[in-house]
Amino acid sequence: MTVHVLGVRHHGPGSARSLRAELERLRPDVVLIEGPPEADGLVDLAKDPDLRPPVALLAHVPGEAARAAFWPFAVFSPEWQAIRHAVEAGVPVRFCDLPAAHSLAARPQEPDGPGAADGDTDGEPDGDTDGGARAVRTDPIGALARAAGYDDPERWWEDAVEHRGDTPFEVIAEAMAAVRDGHVPDEHEARREAYMRRTVRGAVRDGYERIAVVCGAWHVPALTGTPGKAWGAGLPSAKADDALLRGLPKAKVETTWVPWTYGRLAARSGYGAGVTSPGWYHHLFASPDRPVERWLTEAAGVLRAEDLPVSSAHVIEAVRLAHSLAVLRGRPLAGLAEATEAVRAVLCEGAETPVELIQRRMVVGERLGHVPDATPMVPLQRHLRAEQRRLRLKPEALERELDLDLRRPLDLERSRLLHRLLLIGVGWGTLRPSRGKGTFRESWTLAWRPEFDVDLIEASSWGTTVPAAATARVRDLAAAAPALPGLTGLLERCLPADLPEALPAVLEELSARAALDGDVTHLMAALPALVRAQRYGDVRGTPAEGLAAISDALLTRVCVGLAAAAGGLDDDAARDLVGHVDGVHTAVGLLDAGDEPEAAPSAPPSGAPSGSTAETGTPGERTADPGAGPATGPGADPAPDDRPRARWLGALRAVSGRSDLHGLIEGRLVRILLDSGELDTGRAERRMFRAMSAGHPPARAAAWIEGFTSGGGLLLVHDARLLGLVDGWLTSLAPEAFVDVLPLLRRAFAAFAAPERRAIGERVRSLDAAGAAGRAGDAGSAGEDVEAVDDERAAAAVRTVLTILGRA
Structure with missing residues (x-):
């Protein structure tokens, strides 16, 4: 032995x-x-x-x-x-x-x-x-x-x-x-x-x-x-x-x-027994004779595939350099270090980006192994393998992009599979922003990792197929969701996965939580995802029964509770509320788009720039006076105030006139109402004039400007009177006040795109003395309840001033 x-x-x-x-x-x-x-x-x-x-x-x-x-x-x-x-x-x-x-x-x-x-x-x-x-x-x-x-x-x-x-x-x-x-x-x-x-x-x-x-x-x-x-x-x-x-x-x-x-x-x-260059080691094992020559030839092929000019002469010189370096260093054979230096110096001519390509493609390599069907697997793994073959989605270690057109049955099935896998914790696909503008497109990045098999084994306790496991997992997540926004986010993930058996459980839980949750910010945070789910279900043809009623109820509670939630807030709470307001405003636009009939857009409010973000309502929502609210004439819709947009803008109008609002909130509400046509430019000017008057601290005025301009800077480019108000207020600040408000202004203007900032700077530079005086006069006449000047009484005051100055 x-x-x-x-x-x-x-x-x-x-x-x-x-x-x-x-x-x-x-x-x-x-x-x-x-x-x-x-x-x-x-x-x-x-x-x-x-x-x-x-x-x-x-x-x-x-x-x-x-x-x-x-x-x-x-x-x-x-x-x-x-x-x-x-x-x-x-x-x-x-x-x-x-x-x-x-x-x-x-x-x-x-x-x-x-x-x-x-x-x-x-x-x-x-x-x-x-x-x-x-x-x-x-x-x-x-x-x-x-x-x-x-x-x-x-x-x-x-x-x-x-x-x-x-x-x-x-x-x-x-x-x-x-x-x-x-x-x-x-x-x-x-x-x-x-x-x-x-x-x-x-x-x-x-x-x-x-x-x-x-x-x-x-x-x-x-x-x-x-x-x-x-x-x-x-x-x-x-x-x-x-x-x-x-x-x-x-x-x-x-x-x-x-x-x-x-x-x-x-x-x-992070694998303990790993090697830094598995691709190189594979090459050494598979090519026992002339490994360096074969390696550099393969590297040339990789670079040529990327349209980089690499000739046979390059390869010959690279081989000579690698062997020469090995001799100088006393090595029996050129190794990876010598081969890499030859690639960098000769094939890539000193450029590092192609060297990184060789590192990723060859030195490490992205080979994915394969196991036979006879391998012991849990039923969930077998079902996924069958789905991958049926949908022609081969798992690969190297990241690849997959663009789906949801109008095609095959792509729609692929999308559902990837969304279901995400729900059970298998992140084979990562959803990324779509390149197209249509909602019928999805873009994914696919990369299979070995630990997904562990995730599948763990998820097998939820079911033997991917849809069954995803359905059971969604039900458990719905019952355990800590807050209302988490439930709406789960609903948004559930709809594209096409899980009709899980949807009722989520909707029931969502309805119960919404009825009991008294925090308006929770309701505001939950509404956008709920509305997106409602609209997304329409795009995919996925039934979304019950969503409209829940979203309508949430919007009603938000409109009622907004006034109480908006008062007495500090800076952080105000910024958080502004984010929720913007989210709800976008969601209301989606709801209104689904409810309103097609109509020619109305003319933008006076002074609104062409191509700006101003929204124009339908004829049933507007009158000749944009600030007068919804129309009630014969041509109007039967109940315009019941529409989501009308209710939401009505709530914003009621809140925006309060005196206890944080400057950031008031400025943002005024901007939304201006862009929506609920305020004309003149009324917006008067609101800005009051906000920047001497009666308010400079910090509040700066916060107001930040809120007002957060919708984009084009309004200041195209409306000289608003820009003049901001310029006049800023130049009138005392040095110490200017230092205090500078961080707020920098943060506000930093959010503008570079072309917008450049255009605003050009407009400010072009302001002359006469224009400034004219704007100041406009601003003064824009104040509410300002009477006309009495020339006789003014003449007496002028004579008195001249006497004091000794010029009478």
Whole structure:
């Protein structure tokens, strides 16, 4: 009986190639591989050609998504090559690491924590299985690299192992024994190694004669014993190992294969046993001869695909430069560093952006593995795979954009699937602003990540299909929603997902919460999402029964309670209320658009700029005097005051005249009423004149201007009288008052677009003395109840002033 302990670097292409050759030479009758023993029954799936790396073993505690761990394998992983050798040779395979039932029972795991696990990264000692609470005490690769005079452990490993083409397993074992000399493993590491020894003893008891153990190089001394003697000499006894493993916590776990990605395998993703350049390592494994030449040729192809000029001469010179750099640095073969410098200097001519493209496409790479249909899956996973095939939505690791036209049945079904997945917590697609103006378009960014399989397993408790799981999840979210705005947001997400069985539950909960919620700001925050859901349902053809009644009731309560909510507010509360007012005003526009018949727009109010944001009402809402309110003539609608817009603007008119309003609120209400045609320019001027009079503190006047101009700066560009009022007030401020209001004014004008600010500046610069005087006269005559000047009485006053000045 012989036991061969083969120490490897996880995800090392040189180790993988040498291990495969060593196994073919040794011809073992059993192979023990570092990994969770619960996955022994999944090894046969490696025979299936549809199991294509990168893939990972997933172990999880049912019902607890936080307790999950991955053991990833790439095609260049030594463990994967050991599995492939065993299944091709018909040799049994056993995993020999500490069972996941114990490691997952000890503490919650991070989704991509233990992996390859439980810390032994590239021959390093065990890190933490839960994301880093246990620090790595020794870096063996770093220690050996320093002993060899290298400052970069990765470069030393490539020179000493990866570029050699053969891994001297005996030498690695001796090196690790030297590095581990005096090392005392912590409790978790000691238990892992004790279980590995127990597995080897079990294989010996089962009568296997040639046993091959494939593990991280760090564990080799703990599994080999005294060199030159029978296996087990110098190792802890079976009794001692059993005592160490006795009493471990245990949880019920399930295991399966899941797709993995090279991006997730990279160390930058947070995976403990990751490598910084999985794409480069894949290339080294797949191209044993002339790897640098093939790499640079492929890089040229990537750049040409982006319409960058790269010739064959570029490639030849890049190869020469890479090899020359390797010679200068004393390396046996040009590595990734030399190849990258050659790409930057020759192929990209010093530009960094193309180098980043090569980094993303080739050095890291975005390969997504695949698992066969025979892989154990929960029904929800199987249903999603079937939907992906039916809708021709292939999961890919690389981000891609997907534009949908909801008028097409296929795109509509795709949209519903993506919205349903978002509801159950699977963010395969990210909705982004659509490029078109129509509401029938959606734009998504799709990128599949390995942890989505964990999310699907967790969501399987809600149902066996995506629609069923989303429906159950929405019902639970509706019952647990802490506030009314959360319910309306849930409703807005529910409608595009087309979940008719969940909609009644959400509407019932929404109606009950709206009836009991007395906070007007809650109602105002809830109304916009509710109205959008009502209108969006119309666009998609989704029935939205009950929404109109609820939104109408909410608007009525908002109009009634707005006066009480608007008084006596500080700066922060006023700014918050203005945001709610704007949201409700937009929502009312949507409601009115759905209720009103088509009509030719009325003329804008006097002084309103062409192309401004002013809204023009229908003939039934306006009279010859824009400030006189809704019309009641024969041509008007039967009950114009019942329309959402009329009720809302009526509430704003009633509130805007109050004297206890915060300046920001009053200014914003006046602007809304002006743009809506409820105030003409003259009345708006008088409101502004009063707000900026000497009776108000400068800070309140500045807040009023900020609220008034928050709808856009074009009004000041096109209305010289309003601009003159602002200019005259500003230039009349005392220096200390100007310093106080400057931050408010900067914040107000900073919200304008650059062209608007430039146009306002040009208008202010063009103001001359006569214009300023004229505007001042206009402003004075615009005051309410100002009488005409009596020339006779004024003459007496003039004579008195001239006498005082000595000019009579």
